[in-house]
Amino acid sequence: MNQQLLVFFKALLGSCKDLLPIVLVIAFFQFAVLQQPMPNIADILVGLALVVLGLTFFIYGLEMGLFPIGESMAQAFARKGSINWLLTFAFCLGFGTTVAEPSLIAVAKEAAIVAATGGIINNTIDAQLSYANGLRYTVAFAVGFAIVIGVLRIIRGWPIHYLILGGYVVVVLMTIIAPNWIIGIAYDSGGVTTSTITVPLVTALGVGLASAIKGRNPMIDGFGLIAFASLTPMVFVMIYGMAIS
Amino acid sequence: MALLLEFFQTLKNTVIDVLPILSIILAFQLLVIRRPIPHIKQVGFGFIYVLIGLALFLLGLEKALFPLGKMMAEQLTAPEFIHEGAAVLTTVHWSDYAWVYVFAAAIGFSTTIAEPSLIAVALKAEEVSGGAINATSLRISVAIGVSVGIALGSYRIVVGHPLHYYIIAGYVVVVIQTFYCPKLIVPLAYDSGGVTTSTVTVPLVAALGLGLASTIPGRSPLIDGFGLIAFASLCPIIAVMAYAQLTQAKAHQVERNVKKRQRIKMNKRTLRQKKQEAEQAPIKIYQQDKQDR
Numbered sequence: 001m002n003q004q005l006l007v008f009f010k011a012l013l014g015s016c017k018d019l020l021p022i023v024l025v026i027a028f029f030q031f032a033v034l035q036q037p038m039p040n041i042a043d044i045l046v047g048l049a050l051v052v053l054g055l056t057f058f059i060y061g062l063e064m065g066l067f068p069i070g071e072s073m074a075q076a077f078a079r080k081g082s083i084n085w086l087l088t089f090a091f092c093l094g095f096g097t098t099v100a101e102p103s104l105i106a107v108a109k110e111a112a113i114v115a116a117t118g119g120i121i122n123n124t125i126d127a128q129l130s131y132a133n134g135l136r137y138t139v140a141f142a143v144g145f146a147i148v149i150g151v152l153r154i155i156r157g158w159p160i161h162y163l164i165l166g167g168y169v170v171v172v173l174m175t176i177i178a179p180n181w182i183i184g185i186a187y188d189s190g191g192v193t194t195s196t197i198t199v200p201l202v203t204a205l206g207v208g209l210a211s212a213i214k215g216r217n218p219m220i221d222g223f224g225l226i227a228f229a230s231l232t233p234m235v236f237v238m239i240y241g242m243a244i245s
Numbered sequence: 246m247a248l249l250l251e252f253f254q255t256l257k258n259t260v261i262d263v264l265p266i267l268s269i270i271l272a273f274q275l276l277v278i279r280r281p282i283p284h285i286k287q288v289g290f291g292f293i294y295v296l297i298g299l300a301l302f303l304l305g306l307e308k309a310l311f312p313l314g315k316m317m318a319e320q321l322t323a324p325e326f327i328h329e330g331a332a333v334l335t336t337v338h339w340s341d342y343a344w345v346y347v348f349a350a351a352i353g354f355s356t357t358i359a360e361p362s363l364i365a366v367a368l369k370a371e372e373v374s375g376g377a378i379n380a381t382s383l384r385i386s387v388a389i390g391v392s393v394g395i396a397l398g399s400y401r402i403v404v405g406h407p408l409h410y411y412i413i414a415g416y417v418v419v420v421i422q423t424f425y426c427p428k429l430i431v432p433l434a435y436d437s438g439g440v441t442t443s444t445v446t447v448p449l450v451a452a453l454g455l456g457l458a459s460t461i462p463g464r465s466p467l468i469d470g471f472g473l474i475a476f477a478s479l480c481p482i483i484a485v486m487a488y489a490q491l492t493q494a495k496a497h498q499v500e501r502n503v504k505k506r507q508r509i510k511m512n513k514r515t516l517r518q519k520k521q522e523a524e525q526a527p528i529k530i531y532q533q534d535k536q537d538r
Contacts (some may be wrong), residue, residue, distance in 0.1 A: 047309025057298030065291020
């Protein structure tokens with residue numbers, strides 16, 4: 001029991017260390033640059049304590065739950081030997097986790113408002129909603145597609161850099177023909193898709209697959225799924241922008 | 246009491262967010278794999294810890310860091326702060342925004358260090374590489390990448406250059422680095438681009454970008470406001486590969502130094518031997534001479 005407590009306190013200390021830079025930055029800018037007193041300090045202290053506690057729990061649960069389940073599923077699929085089921089699972093995982101992603105919903109809504117005021121779409125609630133939803137489903141489909149390609153790469157052992165660099169070429173070509181106003185949103189949508197729970201799960205899946213398949217190196221073949229998931233949304237969102245205008 | 250209520254509200258939202266993932270996992274486990282999950286109890290508790298942790302984390306951010314960070318981004322980009330007194334900007338010089346760049350770099354670095362998904366990937370990378378890749382160094386190099394990226398992105402919004410020139414230039418750098426850096430790090434480096442921008446970084450960075458684009462004359466939030474996140478996911482790729490290249494160069498240096506030292510040692514040894522031989526030579530000749538006689 002004592003030992004567990006010790007481990008917990010060590011983890012807590014680690015989380016404090018992770019959070020220290022933010023506290024220093026905010027304090028420096030508040031006092032030295034903006035020269036203002038800290039507003040409601042009690043609230044902020046409580047909030048910081050919650051963040052530290054939350055980070056500690058998250059990392060604890062990561063090693064206990066998320067990593068093992070990702071790896072055990074990857075191994076089970078590899079043993080089963082059915083590529084079709086594995087790819088279906090990959091697509092569902094990518095699509096399902098992205099379509100409900102809160103930061104994507106927020107960005108899509110923001111993009112709809114900006115597009116409506118910019119006169120790209122009609123300035124009605126309906127038009128905004130359908131634009132935001134269209135954006136969301138486009139990105140979710142793109143992420144599902146990305147995980148499928150990534151898993152296929154692990155199975156076949158394709159070198160990652162040809163695929164990613166090829167993707168970059170497609171992005172550059174699309175940038176030339178896509179309408180100007182979609183480019184910023186398209187480039188950003190690559191970054192916002194990968195949430196805090198998806199990332200560990202997908203990483204564990206990739207590493208698990210690469211270690212279960214003979215001849216694959218978990219370091220070289222296991223990583224890279226997230227790279228695909230942040231590349232394809234750019235292409236798909238630019239296609240969406242072209243389709244709308 | 247109110248805090249507890251808020252916590253349960255956040256927990257409920259987190260559970261709803263996770264529900265799709267959970268149902269996909271369960272459906273495939275039960276219907277396709279058809280085998281019980283190994284260590285089901287431990288995995289279940291792990292999932293619960295993750296949910297509680299995430300809910301606490303988000304609640305804390307919402308209470309402490311986001312309001313303050315967003316307010317700072319607004320105040321630092323406000324015309325009153327840039328040009329003391331003037332409420333509307335007429336001319337903009339990029340050097341007026343020095344504090345904005347410093348803030349962008351600092352907030353980019355510090356939020357990346359606290360990013361939970363980056364911690365997860367760094368831990369996994371350390372485990373898989375058998376310790377060859379150090380989790381902390383990886384996180385620091387990603388954080389440096391993000392901080393450079395966001396500072397550069399803010400500069401771009403201020404001067405108003407087109408976004409895609411920068412991104413395409415970044416791609417060219419990535420392509421060149423890919424061919425010169427150790428093979429082992431390439432997939433991880435590509436991954437680190439997408440990992441960096443999630444729970445902590447995105448809200449603060451988006452606030453900074455929109456604040457900049459809506460206060461500078463001639464910028465539209467539609468074209469210029471977005472795009473900071475794109476910088477934040479491109480620069481870490483470059484930073485991680487650069488870190489790997491530096492480590493490799495250092496390892497080569499160490500190897501070369503060791504070899505050099507060995508060579509010197511060898512030289513010393515052979516010299517000493519020769520010296521001894523030379524010293525003993527007259528004696529040998531004398532002894533030989535004596536024997537002969």
